Amino acid sequence: MDPLLQLQNVHVTFQTTGGTVQAVRGVDFTLNKGETLAIVGESGCGKSVTARSIMRLIPEHSGKISQGSIKLEGKELLNLTEKQMREIRGSRIAMIFQDAMTALNPTISIGEQIKEGIIRHRKISRSEAKKQAIEMLTLVGISNPERRLKQYLHEFSGGMRQRIMIAIALVCQPSVIVADEPTTALDVTIQAQIIQLFKDIQWKTGVSIIIITHDLGVVAKIADKIAVMYAGKVVESGPVRDIFYRPQHPYTKGLLASMPRLDGDRSIPLTPIPGTPPDLFAPPAGCAFAARCPYALEVCREHQPEETVVDSQHIVACWLQDPRAKQVYPDLAEATGT
Ligand code: SF4
DSSP: OOOSEEEEEEEEEEEETTEEEEEEEEEEEEEOTTOEEEEEOSTTSSHHHHHHHHTTOSOTTTEEEEEEEEEETTEEGGGSOHHHHHHHBTTTEEEEOSOHHHHSOTTSOHHHHHHHHHHHHHOOOHHHHHHHHHHHHHHTTOSSHHHHTTOOGGGSOHHHHHHHHHHHHHTTOOSEEEEESTTTTSOHHHHHHHHHHHHHHHHHHOOEEEEEESOHHHHHHHOSEEEEEETTEEEEEEEHHHHHHSOOSHHHHHHHHTSOOTTSOTTSOOOOOOSOOOOTTSOOSSOTTGGGOTTOOHHHHHSOOOEEEEETTEEEEOGGGOHHHHHHOTTHHHHHTO
16 A cells, blocks of 8 residues: 655755755655654754655745655655645645644634635635534534634633644645644643544544654654654654664664653653754764764764664664674674664
8 A cells, every 4th residue: 555645865955154954864754544653853853844844834945855755645745836735735734833823823713714724725605614614623622613713812722722723734634634743832731632632533534643742752642653853864763662662773762761751760860862963064974873872883973874674664774783783793782782
């Protein structure tokens, strides 16, 4: 079966006064129907830029998708004109942002903002659009939807605003929703409600979800598979269980070791990853994690690690897992515990 969404070797660059930033450096992943993919990594690793590149929302004056392929249902999005992309945005792929107050218009009623998308893509009457808007608000758990349609953003709490953004994203029944840090600005109880809402909606509509987050707790609750990004690349990807219970990349292990766990030994302090990510104006020739990696080998600093298939869909880009490195360094497994 062909994937619903496929990214291959996607590169995104930004021109700045200081030079060219290589923000995304060859990202590959696939998303199937009804799946949830979580893209995780530190701030600046390229996860949000990757998400925006799927929507072709890279600001044209400074950035560009310089290489690669992004296919939705087999159709190459990078070949479409801006007018054709406007038809895809909202109707086939929709985006949910972190902060509704900046993503939505505070001077237009919620009802008008929900109806706008339906009327634009569906060419239906205003009364039919209103009916669908009421259905959407009901679906995302907003009570008294007819009255709520007339209200403005400032009349809703943070969690309610997030529900409204989800309603707007869903209104044209897209195949894919891209949610960029959708729970970061919420407190934990509201965060749990929004995660549950995503799961309920996916169960009811079959929509596929890409969730961008740095919160591994959110990932554990919602994702089917994970792509771990570091310095503009996916360094490890696979089913959620493999990444949580059998991580292979030292960076993934570092992320998990720095995450508090309710079932963990609380007397053991959390271990932060020392150092900082590399400068993406001039990325290193070898592995971008080498300067922070406790297992870095000579080859790591000189050559980019290639992808190694660990197990079926579990893929890692690390020399430790490369069969050739194990031939050169026979004691590798013992030294690194891999
Ligand atoms: Fe560490 Fe080398 Fe693997 Fe990079 S390739 S994560 S430096 S062991």
